[in-house]
Amino acid sequence: MKKTALTIGLIGLMSQNVFAGDMGVVNPVQISPFIPFISGEGAVTWNTIKSARVFDVSPSTNKDKWGGRVAVGFNHQYRNNFGFSSEIGWGYYGRTSSHVFGAAQSGSLAISNSSDLYGFDILAGLTYDLNRCSLFLKAGAMAENRRVKGLSVFRNSNNTTNYVSSNKLHTVSTNVLPEVKVGGIYNVNDIVGISLAYMHVFGNNNYSAKVSGAFSNPQATAGVSSTVSAQNPSLDSLMFGLVLRWV
16 A cells, blocks of 8 residues: 555656646747838829919819829837837829910910929838727928929911920929828738828928010010929828738
8 A cells, every 4th residue: 555655646746747847937929129011002192283374374284193102111119009100111192294375476385294293201100009900190201302394385477487496394303391191000910901091291382383475576485484483392192001010
């Protein structure tokens, strides 16, 4: 009986040691609080681009609002569902085309041009996690570029003789403008998110351009004057896309 009791006691002691090993403290997996991400967004953008009046004739304008933006950045989780996020991106924000034809004494002028809007931006701000959604508010600046291509055609006539001259324009103007972006991300899982956001760039909306006067003679346009006061415009974009995170 003593041998039996001793054997049972040894077995019980060994069993306790085995289970104690299995139930030991497990070190948790450490996840970096800085989570990098990339994002791709489609964009519908409204701008404040206007075009010149020629001899009091208003231009016809067409605005292609579609564009997109790609960005890289990182999120940093703080506490109580609050966090910090920053990103740098490049986007294309559509094209505005216009055409106008005006006539004055002994001649006419036709102007066609197109403006493409694009630029780099840097944003930083706060995030707030709400169940499977992450809300954000970011502010920063955009180096907004406006690439303009234009063609103007002057036509003069004297009796039966016609004169035609044309000028081409190709220029890029850049302004650094304040920017804000607000939106949310629905987190499908830890890696993939679906985003919806509104972005506003504070541009210059004061625009004036006018061509006036009269042709001084059939061979010249010295009597025609033009005035233009314009900078890169404000942008209002509705953006939607995907966010991919490395966790």
